[in-house]
Every structure is written in C-alpha cells, then in structure tokens.
Amino acid sequence: MIPVRADGVLRQFAEAGVLTAADVHVALRLARLGGEQHETVLLAAALAVRGVRAGSVCVELATVADSVVPEEDAEPIELTWPQDWSPLHDSSVVAVGADAPWRPLRLVDGLLYLDRYWQQEQQVRRSLDERAARPAPTVNLASLPTLFAGPAPDLQRLATAVAAGRWISVITGGPGTGKTHTVARLLRLLLDQPGPPPRVALAAPTGKAAARLQESVLEQAAAVGLPLDLTAQTLHRLLGWRPDSRSRFRHDATNRLPFDIVVVDESSMVSLTMMARLLEALRPTARLVLMGDPDQLTPVDAGAVLSDLVHRPAPPAAADGVPAETSADGAGLDDEDRRQLRNGVVRLRVSQRYGANIAGLAEAVRTGDADRVLELLDAGEDLALDPSTTAVEEQIRAVADEMRSAAEAGDADRCLVLLGRHRLLCAHRHGPFGVSAWNDRIGRLTGAAAGEWAPGLPLIVTANDYENKLWNGDTGVVVRTPEGPRAAFPRGAGPAPVPLSRLSAVSPAHALTVHRSQGSQFEAVTALLPPATSTLLTRELLYTAVTRASRSVRVVGSEEAVRAAVGRQVVRASGLRRPQPGEWP
Numbered sequence: 001m002i003p004v005r006a007d008g009v010l011r012q013f014a015e016a017g018v019l020t021a022a023d024v025h026v027a028l029r030l031a032r033l034g035g036e037q038h039e040t041v042l043l044a045a046a047l048a049v050r051g052v053r054a055g056s057v058c059v060e061l062a063t064v065a066d067s068v069v070p071e072e073d074a075e076p077i078e079l080t081w082p083q084d085w086s087p088l089h090d091s092s093v094v095a096v097g098a099d100a101p102w103r104p105l106r107l108v109d110g111l112l113y114l115d116r117y118w119q120q121e122q123q124v125r126r127s128l129d130e131r132a133a134r135p136a137p138t139v140n141l142a143s144l145p146t147l148f149a150g151p152a153p154d155l156q157r158l159a160t161a162v163a164a165g166r167w168i169s170v171i172t173g174g175p176g177t178g179k180t181h182t183v184a185r186l187l188r189l190l191l192d193q194p195g196p197p198p199r200v201a202l203a204a205p206t207g208k209a210a211a212r213l214q215e216s217v218l219e220q221a222a223a224v225g226l227p228l229d230l231t232a233q234t235l236h237r238l239l240g241w242r243p244d245s246r247s248r249f250r251h252d253a254t255n256r257l258p259f260d261i262v263v264v265d266e267s268s269m270v271s272l273t274m275m276a277r278l279l280e281a282l283r284p285t286a287r288l289v290l291m292g293d294p295d296q297l298t299p300v301d302a303g304a305v306l307s308d309l310v311h312r313p314a315p316p317a318a319a320d321g322v323p324a325e326t327s328a329d330g331a332g333l334d335d336e337d338r339r340q341l342r343n344g345v346v347r348l349r350v351s352q353r354y355g356a357n358i359a360g361l362a363e364a365v366r367t368g369d370a371d372r373v374l375e376l377l378d379a380g381e382d383l384a385l386d387p388s389t390t391a392v393e394e395q396i397r398a399v400a401d402e403m404r405s406a407a408e409a410g411d412a413d414r415c416l417v418l419l420g421r422h423r424l425l426c427a428h429r430h431g432p433f434g435v436s437a438w439n440d441r442i443g444r445l446t447g448a449a450a451g452e453w454a455p456g457l458p459l460i461v462t463a464n465d466y467e468n469k470l471w472n473g474d475t476g477v478v479v480r481t482p483e484g485p486r487a488a489f490p491r492g493a494g495p496a497p498v499p500l501s502r503l504s505a506v507s508p509a510h511a512l513t514v515h516r517s518q519g520s521q522f523e524a525v526t527a528l529l530p531p532a533t534s535t536l537l538t539r540e541l542l543y544t545a546v547t548r549a550s551r552s553v554r555v556v557g558s559e560e561a562v563r564a565a566v567g568r569q570v571v572r573a574s575g576l577r578r579p580q581p582g583e584w585p
C-alpha cells in the first residue's frame with residue numbers, strides 16, 4: 001500500500017492505485033496554500049496532477065471516471081466518484097473560465113488544468129491562430145513539376161505547395177513516406193523565390209533525431225542543390241540553454257530566433273511545453289514546418305501537440321486550398337484529408353522503406369482494425385503471430401553467432417550491417433516481459449557471461465555524449481581491434497570505433513523498449529507483447545513497433561494481447577482539439 005498522508009476519498013483513490021503519493025501530496029499542498037478543504041476539489045486537483053503525470057495537459061471531469069483504469073496490482077476498490085463537480089466553481093484555488101485572474105487550477109469548459117499547462121496551451125493556440133489569420137505568404141510554385149519528377153497528382157507535391165503557402169504546416173506520414181524528400185524540395189523552392197535567401201533552421205527533439213535529419217537532408221542536398229552547410233540541432237540547442245532554467249530558453253518572445261524557415265522533424269515527440277517555447281520564439285514572419293508521425297508513441301512529457309494539430313477541427317471559413325499547380329484534385333483526397341488540409345496538414349502515405357505487407361499491417365493497426373491485424377499476422381510470409389518465444393530465440397542466436405564471428409575478426413562494417421538485421425522490442429523496461437530480463441536472457445542464450453562486454457555485444461547509448469558525438473538512443477556493437485575492444489557506431493563517414501573506457505552511458509541492446517526504438521529501422525522486428533491487462537499495451541505502441549521493420553514482423557503474444565493493443569488508444573486530454581469557447585459558431 002502507498003503511504004499517503006490523507007484521509008477519505010484521496011486515500012481511497014490512492015489505495016486503488018489511481019493516485020500516487022506524489023499526486024496527493026501536490027493536491028494537498030495546493031489546497032493548504034489556498035485554504036481549500038473540500039474533498040471534491042482536492043480529488044479534482046490530484047486528478048489534474050495525475051493527468052499531467054500520464055501525459056495529459058488537463059483532465060476532462062465529465063469523462064475522467066470512465067478513463068481511469070486501476071493499476072494491475074492494486075486492490076479492487078469500488079471508487080466513490082463525486083456526483084457533481086460544482087464545488088470547484090466556488091473554490092479559492094480554481095480560476096473558472098479563460099479570463100479569470102490567476103489561481104493554481106483553471107477550469108475551462110469542463111477541462112481542469114494546472115494553470116501552467118493552461119498558459120502553455122493558450123500560447124500554442126494564440127500562435128496558431130495568429131499564423132492562420134495573417135495573409136498567406138506569396139510564393140511562386142512554377143518549379144514544382146521539375147522538383148518532383150513523378151507523375152502528378154502527388155501528395156508530396158501537394159505537401160510542398162501547402163507548406164510553401166502557409167506560415168505553419170504539418171507534413172505527416174509513417175517511416176519512409178518521403179517527408180524529408182519533400183522538405184528538401186520545399187527548401188529548394190523557397191530558396192529560389194525572389195529576394196534575400198531565407199535563413200533556415202533544422203531541428204528535432206532529440207540529438208539522435210537531429211543527427212538523422214541532418215544526414216537525410218544532406219543526402220538529398222546534392223540532388224536538389226541545397227547548401228551543403230545545412231546543419232540540424234536539438235530544439236533545446238536551437239532555443240538556447242539557460243543555466244538557470246530547464247524550461248526557459250535564451251530565445252523567447254523578447255529575443256526571437258533569427259530564422260525565416262524552421263523545420264522540426266520527429267514532432268510527435270515534442271511536448272506541449274517545448275512547442276509553446278518554440279512558437280513564442282519564432283518571428284511572426286517565420287514559416288514553421290512540422291514533420292512527424294502522429295500515430296507513434298507520444299512524448300514522455302505532457303502533451304501530444306502534433307496529434308492535436310492533426311485532429312483539430314478546421315475553421316469553417318478556411319478553404320481547403322489545394323493549389324492548382326499540384327494537380328492534387330485526383331490524388332484521392334477524402335473528406336478527412338480535406339479537413340486536415342484546411343489546417344495545413346498533409347499526410348504522405350506510400351512508404352519506400354517497407355513493402356505492402358508491413359504497410360497493410362501498419363494501416364490496420366493505425367485504424368484500429370483488430371480483425372484485419374490478426375488476419376494479416378496469420379497470413380504468413382513476412383508477418384507472424386507467435387505465442388511462444390522459441391523462434392525468436394533461434395533468430396537472435398543466429399544473428400548473435402554471426403555478429404560474434406565478425407566482431408572477433410574486427411570487421412566493424414559487417415557488425416553494423418548485422419546490427420540492423422533484427423531487434424527485439426518490448427513494451428516494458430522491467431519485469432518478465434521487459435528489456436532488462438530479456439537482455440540478461442539473450443546474453444545467456446548467446447553464451448556471454450553476465451556483465452561481460454564481449455565482442456559482438458550490441459550497445460545502446462543512454463545519454464547524450466557530446467565528447468564522442470553520440471546521442472541517447474544511438475546503437476553500436478563491441479568489436480575486437482588490435483588496440484583492445486572498441487564500440488563501433490554507424491557514422492556518415494564510416495565507423496570510428498570508440499574505446500569502451502570512454503563510453504560513460506551505454507547498456508546492452510539485444511532488446512530495446514519500443515519507446516527507445518523510435519527513429520530506428522531494422523530488417524526484422526519482434527514485438528514482445530505483455531499480457532492484455534498491461535496498461536502500456538496500446539495502439540501507438542504496436543504501430544511504432546511494427547513500423548520499425550523493413551522486411552518482417554513477428555508479434556510474440558496472445559491474440560487477446562493483440563486485440564487489447566489495437567483497441568486501446570493513448571488518450572491525452574488537451575483543449576487544443578476543441579475550438580475555443582465562442583471561437584467558432
């Protein structure tokens with residue numbers, strides 16, 4: 001049982017595993033500061049804290065009771081939900097409405113916020129609305145057909161035209177659907193416009209994603225004639241670290257970023273706080289282009305802004321704005337595509353990185369069609385559902401044997417090719433279905449002694465390492481060299497192995513969490529599902545795991561677990577998906 005210094009309903013919710021001691025503690029402190037005693041208000045405050053902990057920006061009071069799933073190992077306790085939440089309206093700690101003066105909590109339209117998140121959400125909303133209201137930038141699209149050689153109509157061409165003609169746009173799509181290909185051509189188009197050349201910033205939420213973005217843009221640079229000195233950086237670096245604050249930056253509303261175009265990749269990992277800081281630091285005349293896959297796992301911190309932007313209702317007055325030059329009328333746009341287009345969102349669909357089977361499976365997961373997912377996993381070929389781990393163990397052992405031979409022979413290039421062959425992805429970090437247990441188990445399977453960093457061991461970097469230019473999430477492998485064991489990592493200009501003693505934060509990487517695998521691609525992926533009751537088992541998790549593979553996917557788990565994953569979507573409450581009260585009729 002969790003030690004909670006509270007009575008009544010708070011204690012009950014804590015004992016049921018719905019609230020943690022920290023949720024209760026923050027709620028009690030808020031209440032004490034504001035002189036609030038009412039149990040309903042205390043419970044609402046604790047649920048708002050819990051919401052943020054679980055990634056939501058706010059809590060929707062009318063539906064919160066339905067969305068609460070007690071922890072698996074909690075005692076089965078019947079929860080006493082308040083019959084009505086009206087005591088919040090008279091509370092000294094709750095500001096009611098968008099315009100009420102500051103109080104620690106804010107209730108707007110049935111959504112309860114910790115005020116800080118309300119302010120950040122308002123910042124994002126204001127920036128989006130200002131950008132949408134300003135006259136669109138004028139742009140000459142005449143060179144579109146030469147930038148895209150393929151036959152029209154074409155969604156990449158449409159995305160380029162939409163992003164060129166708006167102050168903010170979103171290019172979404174799964175791995176390999178050509179988001180970077182499109183952005184490279186967008187930059188070419190904008191650099192060709194009359195006037196001084198625009199200043200371009202490329203950024204991503206993590207060091208690893210920034211390094212990948214830079215690599216992919218430079219791969220395209222020669223083909224489209226982009227400047228070769230384009231560099232990508234993390235959003236933190238772009239905005240400028242400040243030693244005195246984790247969530248404030250050198251660039252803000254009073255010291256704007258000196259760029260005309262800002263491109264952000266892997267935007268699905270950008271939290272509300274970060275998006276608010278970025279938007280306030282942009283010049284009003286800077287274009288923002290967000291790239292990402294809103295169906296992947298959401299950021300660790302609160303908010304899922306990319307997904308909110310994709311699902312936001314479009315202002316009724318906005319035209320869908322399909323520019324004539326794109327010939328996109330016949331591109332098979334449905335009503336949903338046209339609604340998204342009115343918000344500047346274009347979804348690219350055809351992946352160059354995996355074949356029709358994985359594409360079909362990813363689409364069935366994305367759209368929540370569990371029957372189709374099971375049918376595809378049953379059809380054989382390069383997809384499989386396997387209740388046992390025997391086959392995956394065989395597969396891992398085969399790759400590990402080959403890897404060890406190459407590593408013993410000091411063949412780093414071969415090791416790096418093998419590193420991309422297969423990866424086991426887990427939902428959990430700990431426990432019998434978690435990465436730790438599986439890394440140990442695979443270590444034993446492949447004959448390695450516990451704790452031994454033998455040649456052939458795959459590694460993952462667990463914190464940014466500026467000295468070695470390695471990023472949290474980079475993977476490498478231990479190889480034998482005449483100078484002793486080294487870790488080889490894929491690098492643009494060929495592997496440059498690093499002595500193990502110079503690596504400060506690395507772990508074995510036979511198995512990875514799905515979270516950590518975001519942004520990586522492997523030929524074969526095994527997704528190890530936990531039991532159906534695990535709250536980590538979600539549609540986003542399965543989609544992210546499946547789309548890491550380029551050739552084959554094996555799902556290890558029960559049919560029930562697959563159905564649970566496909567049926568359970570991450571719900572992150574946020575006001576951004578709603579029109580502001582009174583904003584539109």
Ligand SMILES: Nc1ncnc2c1ncn2[C@@H]1O[C@H](COP(=O)(O)OP(=O)(O)OP(=O)(O)O)[C@@H](O)[C@H]1O
Nearest residue numbers: 150156173174175176177178179180181182216352
């Ligand atoms: N229209 C196209 N014509 C030719 N090649 C293309 C086209 N679109 C994409 N590609 C190629 O497909 C591959 C994947 O494209 P790209 O890297 O742009 O995808 P992405 O959506 O940015 O992927 P990720 O999300 O994994 O970064 C690249 O090699 C790219 O050159």
